[in-house]
Amino acid sequence: MREGWYIWETSNLIAKDTLEIGDGYRAKNSEMGIDGLPFARAGNINNGFHFDSADVLASHSVQKAGNKISIPGDVVFTSKGTIGRFAFVKPSTPQFVYSPQLCYWRVKDATIVDPLYLYYWMQGPYFFSLVHKVKSLTTMADYVSLSDQRKMHIIAPSIHEQKKIAGILSAYDDLIENNTRRIAILEEMARMLYQEWFVNFRFPGHENVNMVESPLGMIPEGWDVVKLGDVCSITMGQSPSSQFYNVEGDGLPFHQGVTDFGKLFPSDRVYCTYDGRVAHPGDILFSVRAPVGRINIANKKIVIGRGISAICSKSGHQRFMFQLLKDKFQEEDIIGNGSIFKAVTKEEINGVELIYPNEEMIIAFEDSVISLLLDVENLLKRNANLRYTRDLLLPRLISGEIDVSSWVEDSPVEEVVDKGEELAMAAVGAQVEPMRPIDTKSLTWHSLWDQ
Structure with missing residues (x-):
């Protein structure tokens, strides 16, 4: 361990009122309601907080939770079942109540x-090694x-260097977060254009x-x-x-279902040395087992298991078909006439009825959204590069392997990212794909501490 770094027992930090480690509130079903605070479980913690489907602890019961209510600056740790998910409570994070599946530091x-x-x-x-030791003690x-x-310990440098390390790593997360917002805006623009043209027929x-009758209701003349x-x-x-x-990476990436589906492209974790059924770059990946209808795009040749089908437009209009299927299957497990399916056959997929416009309209739509979709793809690739570099830096920064004493605090985000790439490449002796220049004029920077 480098000079100037410390090992603090969490028990001592707690005794000195420097740190509090707590768990969640054990709520009764009768305490749940409609109005109140989100009751956060492990499923609501995954690369941040997701409260859309969270239960709600009723307003009249919130006070019973005491200090088990989130405060900005809390570090959230999933400690039961799914171990090792983390989230950071920002000032902008909606206040919530911790469930027993979560702990907070x-x-x-x-x-x-x-x-x-x-x-x-x-x-x-290091922290994961501590967690692994204690979680293996129970059957x-x-x-x-x-x-x-409360028996663990924390390794850290001076508070000044702690802030520098946090600033370096948060610069990556800030940029990823901003890119993610831009992706959501671009995707919404493409979705709204599709809705306007092919659902509202404007x-x-x-x-x-003229509008004419069809098996699916009134449609524009010339459509089918x-x-x-x-x-x-x-x-x-x-x-x-x-x-x-x-x-180990032998053979082609293998995807059995939606486990490794991403925002647009799947991430590769398992490989297969037997080709079998494959999807080719650009194919639409469509889940055929619960959840039916989840969609990604193959960005390379992959082997597909029985939970996935690969869909390719016969006329080459993949961008239009992607938007059509995203609209058609907005609600997972619903297919065809609105019946709920937990799995579908090839015949059932083949038989899904669609309103299909004329060729001229499809081409006009694809010409209108191509720049949006390419921007989405580029931003997703940029985020993948940022995460890769951040994940290379993190263990080296928090162990003191990389000296940050000469780093200037509050440097512009792009300077931090550029320097971080240089350090990451030097640390592993490998080439990290260079980042494209960042157009700061087109971005609104948001610190993790922004309101």
């Missing part, structure tokens, strides 16, 4: 421990008790087009109702024997 004296440094330190290999489901957490020149199998080639996945699977 709350810094009470930020002159000793920087909350954001603590958030990143807990994601490092029950994975669980890290409060008593065990496409360019619609005033001069087709089955998905009429306009697309569909390949149903088939799972090879597990003897062909590996995680």
Whole structure:
């Protein structure tokens, strides 16, 4: 350990009122309601907070939760079942109540421990080794008790260097967050244009087009109702024997279902040395087992298992078909006439009825959205590069392997990212794909501490 770094027992920090480690409120079903605070469980913690589907602790019960209500600066840790998800409570994070699946580490004296440094330190290999030791002591489901957490320790440099380390790593997360916002805006623009043209039928020149009857209701004259199998080639996945699977990267990436689906492209974790059924770059990946209808795009040749089908437009209009399917399957597990499916066959997919416009309208739409979709793809790639570099830097920064004493605090984000790439490449002796120049004029920078 480098000179000037310290090891603090969490028990001592708690005794000195520097740190509080707590768990969640054990709510009764009768305490749930409609108005109140989100009751956060492990499922609501995944690369941030997601409260859309969270239960709500009723207003009249919130006061019973006491200090088990979030405060900005809390580091959230999933400690039961799904171990090792983290989130940081920002001032902009909606206030919520912790469930027993979560623990919080709350810094009470930020002159000793920087909350954001603590958030990143807990994601490092040393903390995970501590967690692994204690969770392996029980034969029950994975669980890290409060008593065990209060016997752990924290490794940290001076508060000044803690802030520098947190600032370096948060620069990456800030940029990822801003890019993610831009992606959401671009995707919404493409979705709204599709809705306007092909759902509301307010496409360019619609005033001069008659509406005619069809099996799916009134549609513009010259459009048709087709089955998905009429306009697309569909390949149903088939799972090879597990003897062909590996995680070392041998063969082609293998995707059995939606586990590794991303925002647009899947991430590769398992590989297969037997080709079997494959999807080609640009194919639409469509889940055929619960959740039915989740969609990604293959960005390379992959082997597909029985939970996925690959869909390719026979006329080459993949961008239009992607938007059409995203609109058609907005609600997962609903297909065709609105019936709920937990799995679908090739015949059922082939038979899905679609309102299909004329060729001229499809081309006009694709020309209108191509720049939006390319921007989305580029931003997703940029985020992947940022995460890769951040994940290379994190263990080296929080261990002191990379000296930050010469770093200037509050440097512009782009300077931090550029320097971080240089350090990451030097640390691993490998080439990290260079980042494209960042147009700061087109971005609104948001610190993790922004309101």
